[in-house]
Amino acid sequence: MVERALPEASVSSAPIAGAAPRRGASIWSALLAEPRVVIAGGFLVLLALAAIFAPLIAPHNPLEQDLMLNTLPPAWVDGAEPGYLLGTDSLGRDLLSRMIYGGRVALTVALVAAFAAGLIGTVLGLLAGFFGGWIDAAVSRLIDIWMAFPPVLLSILLVAVIGTGLTSVILAIVVIDWTRFCRVVRSETLQQARMDYVDAAVVLGTSRWRILFVEILPNLLPVVVVLLSLEMGIAVIVEAVLSFVGLSVSSDMPTWGGLIAEGRQIIYQAWWVLVFPLVLLFATVLAFNQLGDGLRRLVDPVLLR
Amino acid sequence: MRVPFLAVLPWRSLLLAMVTLFGVAVVSFVLLRVVPGDPIAMMISPGASPEDIMRLRASYGLDRSIPVQFVIWLGHAVTGDFGTSISMRQDVMHLIAGRLPATTELTLLALVIALVLGIGTAVLSTLSRRKLVGAAIENGNGILLAVPDFVWALTFVVLFGVAWQILPISGRIDPRISTDFATNFVLFEGLLRLRPAVVGDVLAHMIMPAFALALPLAAVIMRVLKGALEAEGQQDYALLAKIRGRSKLRITLQETLRNALVPTLALTGVQFTFMFGGTVIVERIFSYPGIGNLAIDAVINRDLPLIQGLILVFGLIFILINLAVEASFAMLNPRLRHG
Numbered sequence: 018m019v020e021r022a023l024p025e026a027s028v029s030s031a032p033i034a035g036a037a038p039r040r041g042a043s044i045w046s047a048l049l050a051e052p053r054v055v056i057a058g059g060f061l062v063l064l065a066l067a068a069i070f071a072p073l074i075a076p077h078n079p080l081e082q083d084l085m086l087n088t089l090p091p092a093w094v095d096g097a098e099p100g101y102l103l104g105t106d107s108l109g110r111d112l113l114s115r116m117i118y119g120g121r122v123a124l125t126v127a128l129v130a131a132f133a134a135g136l137i138g139t140v141l142g143l144l145a146g147f148f149g150g151w152i153d154a155a156v157s158r159l160i161d162i163w164m165a166f167p168p169v170l171l172s173i174l175l176v177a178v179i180g181t182g183l184t185s186v187i188l189a190i191v192v193i194d195w196t197r198f199c200r201v202v203r204s205e206t207l208q209q210a211r212m213d214y215v216d217a218a219v220v221l222g223t224s225r226w227r228i229l230f231v232e233i234l235p236n237l238l239p240v241v242v243v244l245l246s247l248e249m250g251i252a253v254i255v256e257a258v259l260s261f262v263g264l265s266v267s268s269d270m271p272t273w274g275g276l277i278a279e280g281r282q283i284i285y286q287a288w289w290v291l292v293f294p295l296v297l298l299f300a301t302v303l304a305f306n307q308l309g310d311g312l313r314r315l316v317d318p319v320l321l322r
Numbered sequence: 323m324r325v326p327f328l329a330v331l332p333w334r335s336l337l338l339a340m341v342t343l344f345g346v347a348v349v350s351f352v353l354l355r356v357v358p359g360d361p362i363a364m365m366i367s368p369g370a371s372p373e374d375i376m377r378l379r380a381s382y383g384l385d386r387s388i389p390v391q392f393v394i395w396l397g398h399a400v401t402g403d404f405g406t407s408i409s410m411r412q413d414v415m416h417l418i419a420g421r422l423p424a425t426t427e428l429t430l431l432a433l434v435i436a437l438v439l440g441i442g443t444a445v446l447s448t449l450s451r452r453k454l455v456g457a458a459i460e461n462g463n464g465i466l467l468a469v470p471d472f473v474w475a476l477t478f479v480v481l482f483g484v485a486w487q488i489l490p491i492s493g494r495i496d497p498r499i500s501t502d503f504a505t506n507f508v509l510f511e512g513l514l515r516l517r518p519a520v521v522g523d524v525l526a527h528m529i530m531p532a533f534a535l536a537l538p539l540a541a542v543i544m545r546v547l548k549g550a551l552e553a554e555g556q557q558d559y560a561l562l563a564k565i566r567g568r569s570k571l572r573i574t575l576q577e578t579l580r581n582a583l584v585p586t587l588a589l590t591g592v593q594f595t596f597m598f599g600g601t602v603i604v605e606r607i608f609s610y611p612g613i614g615n616l617a618i619d620a621v622i623n624r625d626l627p628l629i630q631g632l633i634l635v636f637g638l639i640f641i642l643i644n645l646a647v648e649a650s651f652a653m654l655n656p657r658l659r660h661g
Contacts, residue, residue: 173602281607
């Protein structure tokens with residue numbers, strides 16, 4: 018009961034075989050039963066498109082300063098300038114364009130960090146769960162040590178050691194969060210390895226590596242996808258936090274956290290510089306979370322009770 | 323029912339904790355020594371000669387090997403001497419000791435808020451027969467679990483600091499209020515000395531950061547406690563009480579809540595250490611003068627002695643919290659008491 022209470026732990030209890038009948042034609046009706054997957058997923062696709070095609074979509078150059086046009090309010094407020102939909106910051110830079118370009122950094126970090134953490138955690142979890150023995154002992158010990166090390170401590174230490182920048186942010190997230198994947202994948206692999214189809218494959222003379230990566234791994238993918246989605250939400254937050262305190266990318270690159278930090282400075286003169294990026298961050302984090310949660314329910318019929 | 327505290331103190335864990343702390347010290351020391359960037363380079367004036375640099379290097383002991391440096395540092399550290407902060411030119415221990423009370427008060431207030439909110443909503447949703455109330459609490463809980471303290475803190479700044487200006491958005495106490503206190507525990511000492519003006523002002527400064535820290539923790543407490551309450555409600559003793567005609571309210575408050583709190587408490591302890599980590603960013607947002615804010619300044623200024631000291635203090639706090647949880651866990655659950 019306690020284990021199920023936490024979202025990250027509850028992913029593990031899924032009997033994956035149950036997802037099979039939902040494949041094929043019924044996938045659309047399954048999606049309709051879980052509308053938040055569609056809503057959250059749709060929002061994130063739009064966000065990704067805006068980030069990819071930022072130079073085409075953004076109404077202005079995000080770095081272009083015009084001190085004559087500083088702290089313009091959003092278009093629907095008195096004193097606004099048409100063409101600056103969400104207003105400008107203290108240097109006269111267009112807020113909407115900066116938010117769109119900031120999405121590039123946020124989504125890059127989310128994708129790269131989550132996939133790298135997922136890859137390392139999944140491979141180690143598979144090996145530990147399937148081969149057992151000293152590999153399992155070593156990986157489990159490593160996870161224990163990692164869990165004893167509080168994440169904040171680790172991230173402060175990491176940023177202090179490797180310095181600021183996009184790579185450091187991604188590296189910090191990967192180093193801290195690979196255990197999230199490893200723990201779940203390890204216990205899932207343990208369960209799968211006991212199933213009949215694995216025994217059948219052994220009898221047929223399939224090699225152990227083939228069993229692990231061709232037979233077992235596909236059954237774990239739904240769980241990994243759920244974890245990936247949740248991890249991307251976490252990565253977006255970490256990037257925002259680090260850029261908020263000025264420990265992420267250099268300051269000439271717009272980031273959501275950087276915009277929020279600037280907005281915090283001039284909150285009484287220009288509330289919009291804080292509010293709009295904050296709303297966008299909130300929506301993005303919630304979308305990743307709801308997508309992960311919705312996917313979890315789709316692949317885990319037990320939770321639908 | 324009461325047992326002496328020493329009997330339940332997990333000595334084995336204490337030993338393990340010492341080993342962990344030593345490990346944290348070694349790892350952080352070694353990592354911080356391989357940092358690219360010379361701490362001396364940040365301290366010297368532009369016209370310094372190579373001899374000056376060598377002398378400065380020797381005076382800080384930076385010309386020795388890393389193991390030797392560690393032994394020297396450890397010898398000082400066990401006496402509470404963590405050296406001098408490079409960026410603030412003050413004793414590290416003195417700096418941290420001055421900031422620690424603010425963070426302690428903030429996290430304890432946040433913990434109280436989280437426990438009240440979490441336990442309250444869990445009991446409420448267990449008792450409520452209406453589907454609407456249950457669904458509302460469940461959905462609210464889902465959002466609280468997803469949204470981090472960082473976002474709450476900024477949302478509060480906008481709502482209660484700017485849109486509706488009822489609370490101060492930075493600092494710990496209005497500088498115009500005089501505090502001739504002996505300690506830096508302004509809230510506690512204000513309460514003890516019965517100074518309502520001080521207490522009121524400090525609380526007004528703390529309420530937003532405390533709530534920002536408390537909300538995610540409250541969501542976790544609520545989720546765990548609700549599950550535990552449901553499980554306990556299916557136990558024989560609870561069913562028996564039901565058959566005997568006790569109301570659901572009485573069964574929950576008198577019978578099941580006590581047992582359900584045990585697993586909840588264990589998890590709260592772990593989550594509380596995460597909340598302590600959250601102070602780093604929340605204190606930054608509210609310019610609250612605690613050790614979290616200090617930590618960010620230390621990293622930005624690459625102030626190695628200060629970072630080193632803070633990492634150890636954070637590590638020590640995490641370990642103390644875990645020990646306290648284990649001890650109170652054993653007190654609540656007699657089955658865990660080992661001879």
